[in-house]
Amino acid sequence: MLQVKNLSFKYKKQAVLETISFNVKRGEHLSIIGESGSGKSTLLKLLYGTYDLNEGDIFWGNTPILGPKHNLIVGPEFMKYVAQEFDLMPFISVSENIGAFLSNFYPEEKEQRIQELLKVVELESVADVKVKELSGGQKQRVALARAIAKQPEIILLDEPFSHIDNFQKQSLRRSLFKYLKEKNITCIVATHDKDDVLSFSDTMLVLDDAKIMAHNTPKYLYHNPEHKLIASFFGEFNEIDGEMVYANQLKQVDISDLEVKVKQSYFKGHYFLVETEFKNKSLFFENPSALEKGTSVFLTIIKES
Numbered sequence: 001m002l003q004v005k006n007l008s009f010k011y012k013k014q015a016v017l018e019t020i021s022f023n024v025k026r027g028e029h030l031s032i033i034g035e036s037g038s039g040k041s042t043l044l045k046l047l048y049g050t051y052d053l054n055e056g057d058i059f060w061g062n063t064p065i066l067g068p069k070h071n072l073i074v075g076p077e078f079m080k081y082v083a084q085e086f087d088l089m090p091f092i093s094v095s096e097n098i099g100a101f102l103s104n105f106y107p108e109e110k111e112q113r114i115q116e117l118l119k120v121v122e123l124e125s126v127a128d129v130k131v132k133e134l135s136g137g138q139k140q141r142v143a144l145a146r147a148i149a150k151q152p153e154i155i156l157l158d159e160p161f162s163h164i165d166n167f168q169k170q171s172l173r174r175s176l177f178k179y180l181k182e183k184n185i186t187c188i189v190a191t192h193d194k195d196d197v198l199s200f201s202d203t204m205l206v207l208d209d210a211k212i213m214a215h216n217t218p219k220y221l222y223h224n225p226e227h228k229l230i231a232s233f234f235g236e237f238n239e240i241d242g243e244m245v246y247a248n249q250l251k252q253v254d255i256s257d258l259e260v261k262v263k264q265s266y267f268k269g270h271y272f273l274v275e276t277e278f279k280n281k282s283l284f285f286e287n288p289s290a291l292e293k294g295t296s297v298f299l300t301i302i303k304e305s
């Protein structure tokens with residue numbers, strides 16, 4: 001288990017993280033979310049031992065994770081960290097990059113392992129291409145494959161799919177998270193993307209103002225978003241009499257107490273997001289069709305748990 005106890009950290013004077021405590025079980029997938037600048041990347045770097053803590057402790061089992069004051073080489077053997085800037089060797093091929101830290105003692109096993117990893121990150125077709133000739137998204141995949149090559153016990157991923165287009169993101173995400181679960185690798189992901197979280201994370205930690213605002217399962221936080229920050233992470237939402245209501249939880253009915261005036265309809269594929277006016281504020285709901293500007297409609301809240 002990873003244990004983070006009372007961690008506090010400042011870069012200079014600015015407190016980035018204050019009294020942060022949480023645990024992550026072996027094999028568990030945790031997502032860290034929060035606004036830009038809330039300290040997600042800093043927390044991952046601290047878990048990796050990149051900086052010395054101002055206060056607190058980090059343990060993996062009984063092993064303390066210590067900063068550069070106590071370690072010549074940053075990053076314990078059992079942990080891998082894939083940063084937003086990936087550090088690859090540009091002049092050698094994708095396969096050579098992935099195999100760079102694998103033992104040459106058993107060449108056949110090494111080759112087999114490289115093939116397995118190429119498949120996980122869906123890079124078989126560019127196996128022999130030099131990394132300098134790859135796109136940003138392909139480089140990100142090489143970095144991911146390299147991080148799992150030696151099968152770490154714990155992997156830290158900072159925005160792991162940020163350079164990968166939507167077309168390929170879904171399948172890569174499924175492939176990578178499935179692989180990590182099968183191998184019981186503990187995974188901590190800093191992300192802005194709810195699709196990294198909803199289907200793949202066991203737990204989710206929300207950072208705000210240097211502190212933990214919430215820590216629970218994605219399902220619980222989706223259904224009980226106590227703060228706007230949490231609701232906005234999951235989708236378009238409204239605050240109605242202090243209650244957080246997602247746009248898809250409002251349905252049109254013949255008559256109700258909630259009468260709104262249509263301002264605009266936005267095409268979203270299988271539905272329209274309708275912007276309306278309610279008590280001088282915008283209120284959004286999802287509807288199967290576009291509605292004419294100026295029309296009055298009645299809405300009701302339908303929540304499933």
Ligand SMILES: Nc1ncnc2c1ncn2[C@@H]1O[C@H](COP(=O)(O)OP(=O)(O)OP(=O)(O)O)[C@@H](O)[C@H]1O
Pocket residue numbers: 011012016034035036037038039040041042043190
């Ligand atoms: N090396 C550094 N030196 C000084 N301040 C830093 C450094 N790195 C980050 N910061 C500051 O620390 C705060 C947290 O940054 P961090 O990168 O951890 O946030 P984040 O939540 O990962 O943001 P994003 O979602 O934009 O990646 C920010 O205010 C940032 O400006």
